[in-house]
Amino acid sequence: MLTSDQIQQLAEGCQEVIDEILAVDQNRRGNRGAHRYSFGGSSLTRSQLHRPAWQMLLDIPEVTTLLTALFGSPNYTLRAASGDFCLPGAVEYQRLHADVRDWVDNKSSPFSAFHDPRGLTSIRDLPCPYICVNFLPQDVTRLNGPTRQIPGTQNSREKIPSLEEEPEWMRLSTVCPAPAGSIMIRDTRAWHGGTPNLSEHVRSIPNLEFYAPWFREPIVPGITYQDWKKLSEHAQQLVRFCVADSSEELVTGTTLRAP
Numbered sequence: 001m002l003t004s005d006q007i008q009q010l011a012e013g014c015q016e017v018i019d020e021i022l023a024v025d026q027n028r029r030g031n032r033g034a035h036r037y038s039f040g041g042s043s044l045t046r047s048q049l050h051r052p053a054w055q056m057l058l059d060i061p062e063v064t065t066l067l068t069a070l071f072g073s074p075n076y077t078l079r080a081a082s083g084d085f086c087l088p089g090a091v092e093y094q095r096l097h098a099d100v101r102d103w104v105d106n107k108s109s110p111f112s113a114f115h116d117p118r119g120l121t122s123i124r125d126l127p128c129p130y131i132c133v134n135f136l137p138q139d140v141t142r143l144n145g146p147t148r149q150i151p152g153t154q155n156s157r158e159k160i161p162s163l164e165e166e167p168e169w170m171r172l173s174t175v176c177p178a179p180a181g182s183i184m185i186r187d188t189r190a191w192h193g194g195t196p197n198l199s200e201h202v203r204s205i206p207n208l209e210f211y212a213p214w215f216r217e218p219i220v221p222g223i224t225y226q227d228w229k230k231l232s233e234h235a236q237q238l239v240r241f242c243v244a245d246s247s248e249e250l251v252t253g254t255t256l257r258a259p
């Protein structure tokens with residue numbers, strides 16, 4: 001999906017963020033378990049949308065075609081530009097989880113939304129509300145911490161198994177091999193998690209996260225109005241709910257927020 005120039009720009013963009021994060025985490029404690037980090041969760045804006053490497057990903061025509069088909073409309077919107085990376089030494093599995101949930105009170109999460117007051121339907125009964133597209137700046141192999149993805153679980157109401165409960169076939173259900181420049185598209189309700197990085201290199205999977213045209217949760221601004229104006233018309237349309245007001249300053253920087 002990406003040209004070699006785009007792969008290089010993305011790899012360099014990731015490396016910049018990784019260097020900044022590791023400078024403030026000498027002990028590699030991570031923010032998604034040891035040696036594991038969320039690109040968004042490490043940013044004061046919860047997003048890397050202020051960085052050109054992530055902005056570039058908004059204008060990949062094949063991705064636009066796929067998302068328009070999956071959502072059945074071109075009016076889907078960006079939620080955030082994020083993703084994650086894991087270092088060599090990430091020897092634990094990340095527990096299986098979903099990236100979206102039914103509404104919970106503000107204290108538990110300020111970002112949930114879907115609520116059926118009758119208690120009949122859950123977000124798992126809806127059409128897909130939220131898609132994540134990961135872009136690979138390097139190969140993903142059996143050894144460097146491929147994502148494990150459990151097919152068909154997007155509508156499941158079963159309890160997501162803990163690491164102790166998880167059967168071996170799920171641990172081995174990894175999305176690999178995939179060469180640099182590939183994308184991974186997933187329904188964020190489906191169960192997934194990181195696996196150990198036994199290689200000698202960082203494995204990054206920067207992403208763009210999109211809401212269906214009919215779905216919205218609270219969104220935090222990730223780009224200044226001035227930078228938003230510099231995007232393509234298509235990208236401006238995608239990012240329309242992530243723009244800070246022209247009178248607002250966007251404070252960017254690195255933080256090691258608790259998971």
Ligand SMILES: [Fe+2]
Nearest residue numbers: 097098099192
């Ligand atoms: Fe996740």
